[in-house]
Amino acid sequence: MLRLPRYIRILLGKELLDLSRDRKTLFTSILLPLTMLPLLGLVSLLLIAQQPVNVAIVDLDTSKYTDPQLGLTVDSHWLVGNLTHYLRSYGYNVSLAESLEVVRDPKVDVVVVIPPGFAENASSLDRIAHVTVYKKAGYQAASRAESLVYSVVSAFSYNLSRAKIAALLEIANVAASLQAIRNPVQALTELVSVVGERVSFEAELRSLFARILVLALSFVVTPAASYVIDGIIGERERKTIEFLMVSPAPLSHIIYAKMIAATILGIISAVFDAAGLVLYMFFMGLVYGIAIGIIVDYRLLVLHAVTAFFTILSTITIALPFITKTRGIRSASNIASIVTTAGLVFFFTGFLIDYIKLPPHILYPLYAIPYVHSILAIQAYVFEDPVRSVMHILLLALVSLALLIGATKTIDPEKLLVAPS
Amino acid sequence: MPRKVLVVDSVHKTYKGGVYAVRGVSFTVYEGEIYGLIGPNGAGKTTTLRMIAGLIKPSKGSITVDGVDAVREPFRARKLVGYLPEEAEVYSRLKGIEHLKFYAELYGVNNVDEVVEYGASLSGLGSRLYERAGNYSKGMKRRLLLAIVLMRKPRLALLDEPTSGLDVYASVHVREVIKKYVRETRSSVVLSSHNMLEVEYLCDRIGFMYNGRIILEGSPKSIIDEYGVDNLEEAFTKAIEEFRSA
Ligand SMILES: Nc1ncnc2c1ncn2[C@@H]1O[C@H](COP(=O)(O)OP(=O)(O)OP(=O)(O)O)[C@@H](O)[C@H]1O
Ligand SMILES: [Mg+2]
Numbered sequence: 316m317l318r319l320p321r322y323i324r325i326l327l328g329k330e331l332l333d334l335s336r337d338r339k340t341l342f343t344s345i346l347l348p349l350t351m352l353p354l355l356g357l358v359s360l361l362l363i364a365q366q367p368v369n370v371a372i373v374d375l376d377t378s379k380y381t382d383p384q385l386g387l388t389v390d391s392h393w394l395v396g397n398l399t400h401y402l403r404s405y406g407y408n409v410s411l412a413e414s415l416e417v418v419r420d421p422k423v424d425v426v427v428v429i430p431p432g433f434a435e436n437a438s439s440l441d442r443i444a445h446v447t448v449y450k451k452a453g454y455q456a457a458s459r460a461e462s463l464v465y466s467v468v469s470a471f472s473y474n475l476s477r478a479k480i481a482a483l484l485e486i487a488n489v490a491a492s493l494q495a496i497r498n499p500v501q502a503l504t505e506l507v508s509v510v511g512e513r514v515s516f517e518a519e520l521r522s523l524f525a526r527i528l529v530l531a532l533s534f535v536v537t538p539a540a541s542y543v544i545d546g547i548i549g550e551r552e553r554k555t556i557e558f559l560m561v562s563p564a565p566l567s568h569i570i571y572a573k574m575i576a577a578t579i580l581g582i583i584s585a586v587f588d589a590a591g592l593v594l595y596m597f598f599m600g601l602v603y604g605i606a607i608g609i610i611v612d613y614r615l616l617v618l619h620a621v622t623a624f625f626t627i628l629s630t631i632t633i634a635l636p637f638i639t640k641t642r643g644i645r646s647a648s649n650i651a652s653i654v655t656t657a658g659l660v661f662f663f664t665g666f667l668i669d670y671i672k673l674p675p676h677i678l679y680p681l682y683a684i685p686y687v688h689s690i691l692a693i694q695a696y697v698f699e700d701p702v703r704s705v706m707h708i709l710l711l712a713l714v715s716l717a718l719l720i721g722a723t724k725t726i727d728p729e730k731l732l733v734a735p736s
Numbered sequence: 737m738p739r740k741v742l743v744v745d746s747v748h749k750t751y752k753g754g755v756y757a758v759r760g761v762s763f764t765v766y767e768g769e770i771y772g773l774i775g776p777n778g779a780g781k782t783t784t785l786r787m788i789a790g791l792i793k794p795s796k797g798s799i800t801v802d803g804v805d806a807v808r809e810p811f812r813a814r815k816l817v818g819y820l821p822e823e824a825e826v827y828s829r830l831k832g833i834e835h836l837k838f839y840a841e842l843y844g845v846n847n848v849d850e851v852v853e854y855g856a857s858l859s860g861l862g863s864r865l866y867e868r869a870g871n872y873s874k875g876m877k878r879r880l881l882l883a884i885v886l887m888r889k890p891r892l893a894l895l896d897e898p899t900s901g902l903d904v905y906a907s908v909h910v911r912e913v914i915k916k917y918v919r920e921t922r923s924s925v926v927l928s929s930h931n932m933l934e935v936e937y938l939c940d941r942i943g944f945m946y947n948g949r950i951i952l953e954g955s956p957k958s959i960i961d962e963y964g965v966d967n968l969e970e971a972f973t974k975a976i977e978e979f980r981s982a
Contacts, residue, residue: 325841329830336829336868554825558881561789561819562842563811729792 322564326572348588380434389438525697539581585623629685632718665690747797759948775945781928789819818890828870855887875906895927
């Protein structure tokens with residue numbers, strides 16, 4: 316067990332006791348990360364369910380046609396029936412309209428038009444039948460209805476094509492596999508890891524999960540940074556620091572204790588943040604029918620917490636030398652928000668870019684930025700390179716500690732005591 | 737000859753920005769003595785006490801606490817010194833008793849329980865020690881902080897306006913605590929104050945600060961006698977006039 320120097324231990328005890336009674340800070344660093352993402356998921360689900368989408372079907376054909384050569388019958392009502400059934404079962408409002416005029420109705424979001432001659436074309440051997448979809452631009456839910464229409468039409472088309480092939484084979488008196496004629500060439504994707512081993516579909520989901528975790532780092536950094544600012548500048552503003560500074564505890568230990576308390580807070584919020592993410596995935600899993608167990612990787616959550624710890628530590632240490640030189644809590648917070656915003660930008664790029672795939676001449680200079688190691692630690696794990704993941708954690712730890720020692724050396728106790736004017 | 741607990745020798749302090757706050761202050765405090773630093777606002781009392789406590793460094797001069805050079809070895813000197821700042825606050829979410837325990841541990845006293853118990857009795861807060869200090873009145877906070885400073889019996893206690901802002905009743909309590917403490921422990925005290933009655937009642941000797949200097953020093957009685965006046969207030973008014981015309 317790591318044994319902290321006596322002063323740090325005692326000071327940390329005080330910080331944690333104080334923190335345990337600080338409802339506001341606990342609220343913002345536990346409840347918010349835990350609930351924000353799931354709430355967002357829940358709300359958007361509810362809203363999606365509440366959004367009515369009106370689909371109109373216009374059948375301008377209304378005919379049944381039997382092709383004389385094939386003896387194959389197609390009825391436009393069959394397609395109308397299929398469309399109505401599936402659209403309704405997904406919760407869309409479906410109405411049947413007489414003419415194309417319905418496109419002008421602002422209440423209608425999607426119009427499916429079956430043109431004259433549809434049945435005749437569809438049943439023939441030399442023509443293609445068309446279905447036209449009018450979609451009102453810029454409406455998310457309409458896009459989902461549109462893609463459902465496409466699925467129904469393509470299923471209809473698939474079945475029709477099989478029936479045609481079967482009829483032709485019978486005429487030609489040839490024995491053949493319907494599949495071999497319908498789909499003679501197929502492309503197949505195998506998901507593999509970077510070293511080429513087969514991985515499952517879940518690995519893809521896990522990578523998505525990891526991306527979101529990288530993004531989530533930015534949420535835990537902010538409360539921890541503002542807690543430290545309040546801890547250091549706040550003691551000056553609340554006039555408790557002078558009493559503390561005459562104690563035999565070195566100033567550096569006073570600051571270390573605050574940093575440790577802040578990182579503990581950060582870890583707690585990282586854990587709750589990850590828990591919130593699990594809840595979010597759970598809701599999403601309910602919607603898309605994926606079992607949550609296959610997405611959540613507990614080692615990844617632990618890695619997230621460790622990474623969060625050092626990310627927070629490095630954020631605070633970057634901000635520290637500036638913080639102690641400021642006049643009041645307001646300007647200190649401004650500096651901290653500049654640093655945390657910079658972090659946010661990096662984590663956002665980490666969400667979009669696979670840093671781990673960058674060529675060395677671009678990646679190595681970026682090693683100077685602590686946040687890059689945070690991103691790489693998580694990405695390396697996802698790309699199944701745990702050794703590299705640990706290496707980046709160590710590098711991050713090293714950078715944070717170096718910054719911490721450097722930062723405490725630059726602090727002038729006199730300036731901390733009396734705000735610079 | 738009693739032991740010298742504090743020797744301040746030609747100490748100067750110029751703040752960054754050029755304020756010349758202390759301009760050559762010298763005084764000595766002996767074992768078991770209460771020394772009063774008085775003087776108008778901005779005279780340099782707080783600055784002087786902060787330098788003795790090792791919170792800020794003198795620009796020039798030396799400070800010795802019980803033989804330890806407080807400028808060169810502030811951490812060694814701090815073990816001997818207790819300091820009550822002019823404007824000190826408590827941690828509002830911690831209970832009074834938790835303050836006593838925290839500081840007893842931080843100062844590394846040998847018997848924490850004993851020291852905390854002594855601190856509790858010095859504070860006179862009784863059962864209210866088990867409430868959060870954020871609920872305390874100004875007087876209660878001051879009594880708690882004073883108890884923290886004195887409970888570990890530092891050889892030298894520096895008290896910057898220990899009764900400022902307190903009502904008569906609370907001030908009397910604080911004064912009694914200081915007096916009793918010095919009698920029992922033979923420790924020394926340097927306190928600053930704007931209350932002349934308090935200084936006359938408590939202090940064995942007084943240093944009158946003006947413009948960063950001590951312009952007058954002696955026991956309250958000797959100062960009053962020297963100027964042939966009724967009280968300290970009149971003596972200091974005269975001293976300032978003399979100093980200005982000189
Ligand atoms: N941090 C500082 N920076 C610059 N000047 C300062 C600082 N602190 C005090 N001073 C100046 O030093 C001088 C002495 O101040 P000090 O606080 O020591 O006076 P004081 O005797 O304690 O006054 P008071 O009775 O009002 O408490 C004043 O002119 C004050 O403005
Ligand atoms: Mg003062």
